[in-house]
Amino acid sequence: MKTAIIVGNGMVGYKFCEKFISRATPGEYHLIVFGEEPRVAYDRVHLSAYFTNRDAGSLEIAPRSWYEENQIELISNERVTDIHRERRTITTSKDREFQYDYLVLATGSAPFVPPIQDIEKEGVFVYRTIEDLEGMLTYAEKIKEKKARPKAAVLGGGLLGLEAGKAVMDMGLEPHIVEFAPKLMPRQLDTRSSKVLQLILESMGLSIHLGKATSRILGNGVITGLAFGEDDLLEADMLVISAGIRPRDELGKSCNLKIGVRGGIVVNERMQTSDENIYAIGEVALYRQMIYGLVAPGYEMAEVAVQQILGNSEVIMCEEIDMSTKLKLIGVDVASFGEPYMPAEKGHSIIFENKTKSLYKRINVSHDGKTLLGGILVGDANDYGILHQMYLNGIPLPSDAEDLIVGSRGDGVSAFGGAMELPDTAVICSCEAVTKGSICCSVINAGNDSVKAVAKATKATTGCGGCKPMVTDLVKDSLKSLGKTVKERICEHFNYSRQELYDVVKLREIRDYDELLDAVGSGHGCEVCKPAVAAIFASIYNETANRQATIQDSNDRYLANIQRNGTYSVVPRVPGGEITPRKLMALGRVGQKYKLYTKITGGQRIDMFGALLHELPLIWEELIKEGFESGHAYGKALRTVKSCVGSTWCRYGMDESVSFAIEIENRYKGIRSPHKLKGGVSGCIRECAEARCKDFGFIAVEGGWNVYVCGNGGANPKHAELLAENVTSETAVKYIDRFLMYYIKTAPPLTRTATWLEKLEGGITYLQNVIIHDSLGIAGELDKEMDELVSTYKCEWKEAVNTPEIRSRYSHYINTDEPDSTIEFVALRDQKMPKAWT
């Protein structure tokens, strides 16, 4: 058996192991991994996530047991100190000696600390490891005790610097970014995009200082500020340095491997150092005079080294390394690819800038207008996937290249045909290096007919997941090319779409989940089909969630929203947002009695958090006595109908929006649907109730209501579309009756109305025909079904409180009445919150 020793247990070192064991014949090699940190390899790319969740475990790439299962010897907390090339051994900080056949150096890099005068001070940190972060957190707490809002400076306005800026902001410090260059992210952005990004960041509260050369750190032992030049100072109580990286090449130096002038262990295209048995990969490797501080090239190097060691000498590193990046920086999309900026003699640029919307898009094209050379996207990077592929594969540009960034106008045809037009060699999943060809082949030749099956077979989408939309398109289109329509099935247990299942349940009058599964399904069900079927029963029979409790989603099972620590929140219905002072006081009294955290929701009601499971029926018993009903905030059901005050009080109001909203909310309350439903009623076109951001909305106009459908806020905001203009309230209600019923019967599970409409062939015109002109001849049926739902409503909390059998479900333990003793709260602004995840 041969031995390969890997020095460094970072992301690239881990990737090497993963690739090695998947390619090597078991038993032929023994792998030993050394890590100097006490932890196993973790995801440094998402290091700043640690600030929000403080969960080192969630950053772990693979647990220690993974190494054991794969017979890899992982030795952490022990540094390799020397390499003895002549006898092919290494020695460690604990004076142990190990023999190797192959040695792989994946020691990574350390933060580069610029030679600034007086930098050795308390309060100066680098940003690299979890331990660094913990040091920063402790220090931040300390200085916050002394000062109301201490300032933290971050040296470096690159990717990592801005991440660090966000991190110190999250710690409650005032963030200042200090950059030597005259722009942010100097490697990725041009000056104009940097300005757009700067505006966005400043609006979030980050101060940006560009073109500043820090000459000295101020303070007597403890940092108090930075000096840039004469009379140019910045106060700072803490400093985080993220001014670039320096390869950790000490080991290479000490055993006389060839080292670059400015550091880094020189490697050839096989990832070999000047000693052919020693490889270097990742940020320590100097390839073609460059250090690559990104994960993807590091993974590629790992692949090459694995293949070389296993004797596949034809696999070598490509000459041009793609440094394209896309990331979400403090919630802002930033991407750059190819040559982001370039001199005019190389090509032309097409630039779109809209500072009012914080958008900047630039593409660089060759002089003949045929090839894409690179580009920058700030504020909206949705097109990155396709642009990046066009760049990588040299796909000819459309005649109007501008359409690529501003969208084609007029005919509604997209400028680029989509993923199927890419060449087979296009790498779609860069984490796992899966090409378009192998994805399509996996569908067409190997018979994998879902994204899940393709992911299992090819590993595509299993890394960062960024390629999922493209893989989904490829799978769908490949299936289409086989003449197969993509069969929508809700899960492995039912070979039916939700719409088909709805019809089966209705026609065969099936009322129990098990009965349905036995009749038309297979197996024992799962967390996908159970709630979907529960919603169908609710829509057809208006059955509450109480009868078949264990097929409900967990929130429906207990009629409350489970929150991060396993406690629940309670939201009573407040129709139209109208509430009497007496009822407000009742909520206040209940909230106080059960020590609940209370907050006004976006839907004009009051959410009360932190209720223990056994308290829920007690709380609801009191609320019901005060005249409240379930608000169904836990269900895929009607939530609220938001309203403005309307003509009763407002001097602009055209109609009584509150009265109408209350009528509507009471009409549809309790109705279960494929996803949550929200409504809005505005008394005039000023639209204070934001009715056009809702699944259905009404806006009062002279003489009637304009009716809108299929809008939503959330992750993909969409304005609702006009269904009918200037109609009476009776007609408006009738249209929404039919609209909701049609949506409930035909939408796939967990699909909001906006997405449903998008996929509906014929779009809003088709919907108008069905609802207004009864083109399918089903309007009468829809009306009848809705009437039935409305007339059979009952409050499910009332049912739960009054039925001892249901009430008895509300106990944390089955064998004792004690509450869960592990739940802890901490104080927050005169209220409480769950103790943070550790």
Place this chain on the structure above:
Amino acid sequence: MNSLVHHEYQSVSLEEVNYWYRVAPADLFPVNGGACVKYKDKQIAVFNFTRENNWYACQNVCPHKMEMVLSRGLIGEEEMEPKVACPLHKNTFSLRNGEHLNGDLKGIATYPVKVEEGFVYIGFSE
């Protein structure tokens, strides 16, 4: 403190059982659903998988965020592997061997369950 809780839970195989804890009458448990059992300082989720005619037990704490919630999750099966879905983030775990089925989290500890004369027992090794 919750992070420490996790390490207290170690899978017990049927052969290792040296103590059967008598929990509660079987008909107290929901059909095709779970409930939480307190045993000393431990919280154990017990599932009555009626469709499979099987009982399962595992730690109640989800290894993702260390919250005591698994007993409230939906149960089901994936290619006939019985599983529970965590109500917080829908991570699914095998009820047979505790393996994380839709990701790479550390698995969960599982325990043998038996029903005798209408009573549910969980097997521990102490």
